[in-house]
Amino acid sequence: MKATAKILHHPSSTIAARVDAIDWAQATADLDAQGCAVLKELLSPQECAGLAALYPDDKNFRSRIVMGRHGFGRGEYKYFAYPLPDLIAQLRPALYARLCGVANRWNETMGIDIRYPDRHEAFLKRCHDAGQTRPTPLLLQYGVDDYNCLHQDLYGEHVFPLQVAILLSEPGRDFEGGEFVLTEQRPRMQSRPEVVPLRQGNAVAFAVHHRPVQGTRGPYRVNLRHGVSRIRSGHRHTVGVIFHDAK
Numbered sequence: 001m002k003a004t005a006k007i008l009h010h011p012s013s014t015i016a017a018r019v020d021a022i023d024w025a026q027a028t029a030d031l032d033a034q035g036c037a038v039l040k041e042l043l044s045p046q047e048c049a050g051l052a053a054l055y056p057d058d059k060n061f062r063s064r065i066v067m068g069r070h071g072f073g074r075g076e077y078k079y080f081a082y083p084l085p086d087l088i089a090q091l092r093p094a095l096y097a098r099l100c101g102v103a104n105r106w107n108e109t110m111g112i113d114i115r116y117p118d119r120h121e122a123f124l125k126r127c128h129d130a131g132q133t134r135p136t137p138l139l140l141q142y143g144v145d146d147y148n149c150l151h152q153d154l155y156g157e158h159v160f161p162l163q164v165a166i167l168l169s170e171p172g173r174d175f176e177g178g179e180f181v182l183t184e185q186r187p188r189m190q191s192r193p194e195v196v197p198l199r200q201g202n203a204v205a206f207a208v209h210h211r212p213v214q215g216t217r218g219p220y221r222v223n224l225r226h227g228v229s230r231i232r233s234g235h236r237h238t239v240g241v242i243f244h245d246a247k
Contacts (some may be wrong), residue, residue, distance in 0.1 A: 015087070015090040015091055015094055016090070016094045018042065019042075019091070019094040019095055019098060020094075020098075022039050022040075022042075022098070024098055027039060027098075027205065028102055031102055031162070031205065031206075031207070031211075032102075034194060035182060035184055035194070035206060035207045035211050035222075035224055036182050036194060036196055036204055036205065036206035036207070037204070037205045037206075038196060038197075038198065038202055038203070038204055039164070039202065039203040039204070039205055040199075040202050041201050041202065042091075042166055042201060042202065042203040043087075043166055043168075043201040043203075044201060045170075045200055045201060047087060047201070048166075048167075048168040048169070048200050048201055048237075049168070050087075051085065051087065051088075051139065051168055051237070051239055052139075052168045052169070052237040054085065054139065055078065055139055055141055055237065058078075059081075060078075060080060060081065060085065061078040061079060061080055061081055061139075062079050062080070062081040062082075062134065062135065063078065063079050064076060064077075064078045065077050065078070065079075067146075067148065067149075071149070072148065072149055072151065073146070073147045073148040073149040073227070073228075074142075074145060074146040074147055075140065075141060075142040075143065075146035075147070075148065075231075076140075076141055077138050077139060077140040077141065077240075078138060078139050079134070079135060079136065079137070079138045079246075080135055080137045080138065080139065081135065082135050084135060084137060088137050088239065088241065091164075091241060092120060092137065092241055092243065093119070093120035093121065095164055095205070095241060095243075096119075096120035096123070096160070096243050097118065097119070097120065099160075099162045099205065099243075100116045100117070100118060100123075100160075102162065103116050103160060103161045103162055104116055106161060106211055106212055107161070109212040109219045110210070110211075110212045110219065110221050116160065120243060123158075123160065123243065123244070124245060126158055127156070127158045127244050127245045128245065130156065130157055130158055131156070131247055132155065132156040132157070132158055132244060132245045132246055132247050133245055133247075134155075134245055134246040134247070135245055135246075136153070136155055136240075136242035136244065136245055136246050137239065137240060137241050137242060138239070138240045138242070139237065139238070139239055139240075140228075140236075140237065140238045140239075140240065141235070141236075141237055142175070142178060142228065142231045142235065142236040142237075142238075143231060143234075143235050144231055144232070144233055144234070145230060145231060146230070146231045146236075147178075147227070147228055147229060147230045147231065148227045148228040149227055150181070150183055150225035150226065150227040151225055151226065151227060152208060152209050152224070152225055152226075153208055153240070153242050154208070154209060155242075155244060155245070155246030155247060156244065156245075156246060156247040158244050159208060159209060159244050160208070160242075160243035160244045161207060161208050161209060161210070161211070162205055162206065162207060162208060162243070163205070163206065163208050163240065163241060163242045163243065164203050164204070164205045164206075164240075164241040165180065165203060165204050165206070165226075165238055165239070165240050165241070166201070166202070166203040166238065166239045166240075166241065167180075167198040167199070167200055167201070167202055167203070167236075167238055168200065168201075168237040168238060168239060169200060169234075169235065169236045169237050169238075170199065170200040171198070171199065171200075173234075174200075174234050174235060174236065175231055175232075175233060175234030175235055175236040176231070176232040176233045176234060177229055177230050177231045177232035177233070178228055178229060178230070178231040178232075178236045179195050179196070179197070179228070179229045180195070180196040180198060180204055180226070180228060181193060181194070181195055181196075181226065181227050181228065181229055182194040182195075182196065182206055182224060182225070182226045183224065183225050183226075184222050184223070184224050185222060185223045185224075185225075186213065186220075186222045187220065187222075195229075203241075206224070206226060207224045208224075208242075209223070209224065210222060210223050210224060211224065
């Protein structure tokens with residue numbers, strides 16, 4: 001346990017530097033074009049293993065959800081409790097700072113009046129003042145034949161329009177199948193699927209609910225949902241970094 005704790009503890013400057021080193025110009029272009037962007041090598045294999053190893057110890061979490069009981073799919077996940085693990089606590093504001101500009105620009109384009117402050121701490125205060133005080137970062141665990149139905153992570157009035165999922169397991173070694181899937185529903189059109197290939201330590205940033213798309217008559221709003229396809233063998237762990245808290 002001490003070794004795991006050490007793996008999950010980093011100076012905030014180290015995590016911030018790693019986030020800043022991502023090609024955000026390309027990530028922003030991908031978000032605008034597809035509604036999602038791959039952030040490569042966000043975590044090391046040791047960090048991924050350390051986070052996945054937290055799952056059995058309930059003291060790290062505020063609740064456990066068995067998906068089959070709620071019609072969410074098969075598998076389970078647990079919401080982290082405050083205080084968050086050090087690694088997640090540092091990634092959350094660092095990623096938010098890079099994504100809030102996209103969020104504000106999308107809202108402006110879609111004619112939505114809501115704007116997001118530069119600092120995640122200020123946005124969390126907005127959530128907490130509205131009664132959204134429960135942490136939403138989560139750790140998901142899948143086994144054979146498990147899957148996650150298409151959904152949106154909306155937990156209250158205040159929703160940050162982007163989130164990040166980090167794959168902690170290695171495809172082809174730890175599991176087969178289990179692809180991250182994003183669907184986009186455009187007005188008067190059939191839904192468009194996007195399958196996002198990830199390796200261990202890679203993350204995908206994606207739209208939570210909706211995003212703007214440029215049409216021939218100007219921008220319009222499209223609705224998105226995300227999920228995970230069926231695990232064919234092995235086990236898969238993922239961390240979800242959601243920036244708004246829940247009621």
